[in-house]
Amino acid sequence: xxxxxxxxxxxxxxxxxxxxxxxxxxxxxxxxxxxxxxxxxxxxxxxxxxxxxxxxxxxxxxxxxxxxxxxxxxxxxxxxxxxxxxxxxxxxxxxxxxxxxxxxxxxxxxxxxxxxxxxxxxxxxxxxxxxxxxxxxxxxxxxxxxxxxxxxxxxxxxxxxxxxxxxxxxxxxxxx
Numbered sequence: 506x507x508x509x510x511x512x513x514x515x516x517x518x519x520x521x522x523x524x525x526x527x528x529x530x531x532x533x534x535x536x537x538x539x540x541x542x543x544x545x546x547x548x549x550x551x552x553x554x555x556x557x558x559x560x561x562x563x564x565x566x567x568x569x570x571x572x573x574x575x576x577x578x579x580x581x582x583x584x585x586x587x588x589x590x591x592x593x594x595x596x597x598x599x600x601x602x603x604x605x606x607x608x609x610x611x612x613x614x615x616x617x618x619x620x621x622x623x624x625x626x627x628x629x630x631x632x633x634x635x636x637x638x639x640x641x642x643x644x645x646x647x648x649x650x651x652x653x654x655x656x657x658x659x660x661x662x663x664x665x666x667x668x669x670x671x672x673x674x675x676x677x678x679x680x681x
Contacts, residue, residue, distance in 0.1 A: 535672050536675060539606055539669060539672070540668065541642070541643050541664050541668065544639060545639055545640075548632060548635060548636050548671075552629075553629075554681075555681035556628060556678050556679065556680060556681055557681040561612050561613040562612070562613055564628050564632075565625070565627060565628045565632075566631075567678060568628070569623075569624070569635075570615070570616070570674070571638070571667070571670060572631070572637075572638040573619050573620070574670060575639060576641070578642065578663050579645055581650040582616065582618070582650060582653040583616070584653060590654065591652075591656035595652070595655045599655040599662070599666065602666075606669070607673070608666075608673040609673060610670075610673060612673065612674055612677055635671075642663070642664070643664075649663055652666065
């Protein structure tokens, strides 16, 4: 009984925080449409350009991180948040991001259990890795693995999540 009450309280509190956070999400212009084609065009436009990060990870680390997330949606995440989170707060957060068309999350927080973001180390190769991950995802027709926080997503929802994730990270990337 106490556990159920605690879980209900946590879910209600989390929903209140997510609702308040909805209005704090950016509503300004995105780099492109929230679509796989839009993201691929943004990445193509970055090829051959010298880039810098205004805070946190380097551009190559950002590209490797986003590629990891895409690959894990197909191959499986190394660690998952608890089931109660993936069935309550995680999907609620994704619903907020989806309805707002923008994601905001800590931009220097690694995926739980993920490999270091050092390979490939060059910006050009990391960008190619990310482009290849988007291509692989676009062509993939098999079952997708549960997101470590959002839980089960279908292909269209995952596509949206990957694009919003990329755009959130690109908010700190500028021409050098």
